Amino acid sequence: MNNSDDISPFLEIQRLSKSFPGTVALDEVSLNVCRGEIHSLMGENGAGKSTLMKILAGIYQKDSGQILLNGQPVEIQNERQALQSGIAMVHQELNNFPEMTVAENIFAGREPSRLGMVKKEELNSRAGIILQEFHLNIDPHTKMGMLSISEMQLVEIVKAISCNAAILILDEPTSAISSIDADFLFEVLQRLKKQGVAIIYISHKMEEVFRISDRITVLRDGKWISTGYSTEITRDELIHKMVGRELKELFPDRTSIPGDTVLEVKNLSRQNAFIDISLSVRKGEVLGIAGLVGSGRSEFIKSIFGFPPADSGEILVMGKRVHIHSPGDAMNNGFALVPEDRKLAGLNLLGTVMFNTTLAVLPRFAGFGGMIHRTQEKQAAGYIASQLQVKSGTMNQLISNLSGGNQQKVVLAKWLLVEPSVLLLDEPTRGIDIGAKSEIYQLINKLAMEGMSILMVSSEMTELMGLCERIIAFRKGKISREFDRSGFNQEHILAAIMN
Amino acid sequence: MKQKQIFQYLSRYGILVAFLILILLLSLLSPAFLKTTNIMNILRQTSVNGIVAVGMTFVIILAGIDLSVGSVIALAAVIAASFAHSGDYPLIVPVFAGLAVGGLCGFLNGFVIAKRKIAPFIMTLAMMTIARGAALVYTNGRPVIELSDSYNKIGGSYFLGIPLPVIIFIIIIFIGWVLLSKTVFGRHVYATGGNTTAAALSGIKTGKITIWVYTLAGILSGLAGIVLSSRVMSGSPATGQGYELDAIAAVVIGGTRLTGGVGTIFGTIVGVLIIGVMNNGLDLLNVSSYWQLVVKGIIILLAVVLEKKNSR
Incomplete structure (x- = not known):
């Protein structure tokens, strides 16, 4: 547990709505996230998690509602504005340049340069320093495409933080990586938390959500259902909130006996x-x-x-x-x-x-x-x-x-x-x-x-x-x-x- | 909501609507446009490009491209013509030779693309050069002339008042449409072009499909070469230049995705007719052929922009 009670919310989402043709993806959802908090967002597919996050990241535009940062309303029209406001998202489908080096990826779009020429040495040394800060054993000269999926993810997080992101959104970061790699990812997240970064975490995996989150918010059918401390809710209650019905028998017994x-x-x-x-x-x-x-x-x-x-x-x-x-x-x-x-x-x-x-x-x-x-x-x-x-x-x-x-x-x-x-x-x-x-x-x-x-x-x-x-x-x-x-x-x- | 539906309807059939507007405009601007003789003229002029474009539709749905069709037309034309001097062989021989040469070139394209995993752009670019060169070598650079009457009739005669090339074109449209939209083979072409891995995991022999599609495109180029040489009564090694681009343009205007997996024969036919009608109309309006190229380019661009907007 952290002391998020005492801190006023850093990011406030107020009555946010968004419709697509035929469906209401978000229906007046409100939510707040504090500095130094890992806030998990749970819900079935189609519950509105991704839509909400994409609005924060500037990929979609809201229909109505308000987003406040530090108490000030902000307008996020595109991904650039989201980054300028300090909101960075690491997508489930990683978007990187596999043929460029790790250093080039970290500084993509903001390379240190003089007269239009990239300063390669500075690029690599600065990338090296940032990677070291995160205890990542990755050579900045390696091609991005040579890294494992979890390493790529970590590089993307490093990139986001090096852009001075104060709010980091992670969309199912562990869906394609092993549990050891996930452990390392969680360590990095804990470190970011201590630095005061607000982390919004989307995952389908109960175990890790309970393990790392301070608070958990459940969405269902585009509506806000509940927000609470992870220590104050059980796994069954959470599932019940997500699906809106009892899930007593996830794994029914088989009575048959295998044959030849x-x-x-x-x-x-x-x-x-x-x-x-x-x-x-x-x-x-x-x-x-x-x-x-x-x-x-x-x-x-x-x-x-x-x-x-x-x-x-x-x-x-x-x-x-x-x-x-x-x-x-x-x-x-x-x-x-x-x-x-x-x-x-x-x-x-x-x-x-x-x-x-x-x-x-x-x-x-x-x-x-x-x-x-x-x-x-x-x-x-x-x-x-x-x-x-x-x-x-x-x-x-x-x-x-x-x-x-x-x-x-x-x-x-x-x-x-x-x-x-x-x-x-x-x-x-x-x-x-x-x-x-x-x-x-x-x-x-x-x-x-x-x-x-x-x-x-x-x-x-x-x-x-x-x-x-x-x-x-x-x-x-x-x-x-x-x-x-x-x-x-x-x-x-x-x-x-x-x- | 209602407006939205109308818009959706319009954008789905946008190409057809554009085609009808084009016809309306031209018939208003030029009284000669809607005359039967002119319409037959358009159809005859478009039939060669149309035959090639049907094959190109298969290739592009497969996420491929065939740059060699123009050169294969020339190679098939000169070889077919060389067997078509009067009194030499029965008509079936030059026709078969032309189709076989086209089929062989197409097979080689497909084989190398499927088995050696060479990019279709590169392989067919190489074939484009090879076939053109072979046509020049075969004829010493001179056109093959003095063809038999029966051969010349393929491109020059009429059946029930309709030019024979148009009839051939219609038959090819029908075969292409049945093959693509009604058969297992056609479904496998869409599957391979849409997602090769998923297709292969579904038990589809994607390599075989690739070879067949390029062979089919080659055979149709061969047929186009026969029709073209017969119409002008000579097999020229310089013929068919730029036909690959006209065919690709027709297919793309017709809404087939260049990245594969989506497209129809119907769309291609509309694409072929738009290009044909436009060329003819601009001729009637005395627009210089230089300007016609500019207009054609703009239409291709508009079609792709429209398709992009539609698919979003």
Whole structure:
């Protein structure tokens, strides 16, 4: 806890509203943030968190309401004005120049120069000093693109602070980094807090929100729901406020017992990715893979799907060896893969809901000359979409208009249409709200009970422990340990995946 | 709200509206414009660009570009023409030769782009030079003349009062439209152009799709070369210059995204007709061909600006 009670609010947001065609994104939301405070903003996707932050950062303009800084009203028309007012935002999608050095990135747009010539030495030395202040072991001469995601994030924070930002907005900074990197990030945030920076933190991860925040504000459907000290609210209360309903059973019990072995992997290896992986999944079993980013977990699961294929080793389905050189081969052998990043690999964002739902099974609807039988396609897509409760106006709506959770359901729908016997899931609930998460958990349970074999990679321990029969820990491309349901223990699993 | 809807409607069909306004304007300004002979003239003039533009639509939806079409037209024209002297071979031989040469050039484009991961701009730029050079080598730089009557009829005759090139163009439009919007292949083209990774993970053989699309564009360039050489009754190695840019312009005016994944044959046809009508109209109005280029450029620019605004 800090002493934010005694300090008058540094940033005050008063009755802020913003509408987009068809939706009210923010409805008279008020909020205040103090210096030296970490203020978390929580809510499901579409609750208005991002809209609020984008207004502060000058990306959107408010319809009505007021923003006060130090008691003075400010107008923020664009990103430049936001920076001038001391508000900096580190976006979920990092915007940097990968081909330029770290120093050039930190000083992008305000390079020390004389007569239009950049003073390279000063640039590098000043960047070095700033990085050192933050205890970052990053060489300012390195190309930005060579850094890990978490390092890039830290550089962006450094950049924001070096612009004299007094208010730092972080949008899901830990969604793509390992927990060790997250720990380091939190240390940096604590240091900034001591310097009096006001930090607004958006995250879906309960654990870290409770760990680092002073206060937590919940938004729902564009409205303010509550603000309170993190010590005075429980996890369940928070979830209840976010979803507006009880979430008693996030992970329902499965009553079924796994059957015979369906998938067996023997000594699978791929250069620079994973070495000598052997495992098996039974009918109706959910097998979890835990590991840090870069541990080879995603690479492994993608190689089973032939994207790209493994260098050596065997894959057996129902005891028979199969040869998988491409996703097409994998599909023919009863596999389906829900990839890690739905925007990069799961969906065609230019396409409609229908286009995306049926893409993997189109030949099934082909008639004379490869012409698609539209009614058949519509029926199949409509059926699976209703099964998964995809919320979309029509199937001809552009997929980009759907919320993250519904987009993810479309990816799942697409792969369930394939009717796989083995479903490979890579971070199936990343970046989606808790309501959609719970629906996807129910679905995974249902599929397992119906006899599907599921191999699932996830960064969320609670998710793995709640859904899986067994968990396999990956470390540096190898299996480091295997856990049975009876032996699930968050600390032990974390220890097994840490380098 | 109502105004907004009207605006949305207008911007979605903006190109069509612009086209209709253009026609209205020209028919008011020049009495000759709406005469049947003039309309047939426009259609015949646009048919070669139209055939090429249909192929270009596939290529651009695939997030590619084909700069080689003009040169491939020339190569196909001279090779087809060289088999078309009267009494040498039946008509099928020069026609097949022209289509095959075009298809081969397109296949090479697609193969190198798909397998060697060379940027389409670079590969087709190289093919543009190679095919032009090959056409010059093949003919020693001189046009192939004295073609058979049957060959000359492809570009010069009429069917039910409609010029044959126009009929060929309409058939190509129909095939292109069915292929792109009705078949699995067409859907796979959109998928590959929209997000290659997602397409590959969906089991689509994106390399194969790429090769087929460039081969198709090549075959259509070959066909354009045949029609063009037949109409002027000679196969010239210098023919077809700048056709790639006219085709790209038509496709872009028609609302196809240069970055791939979005576009229609219908839009391309409107794009082709806008360019054709404008050239013809400005001719009728005695505007110099130099100025026509300026106007064409401005129209391309307006179309892209409009599309940008629309997609936001």
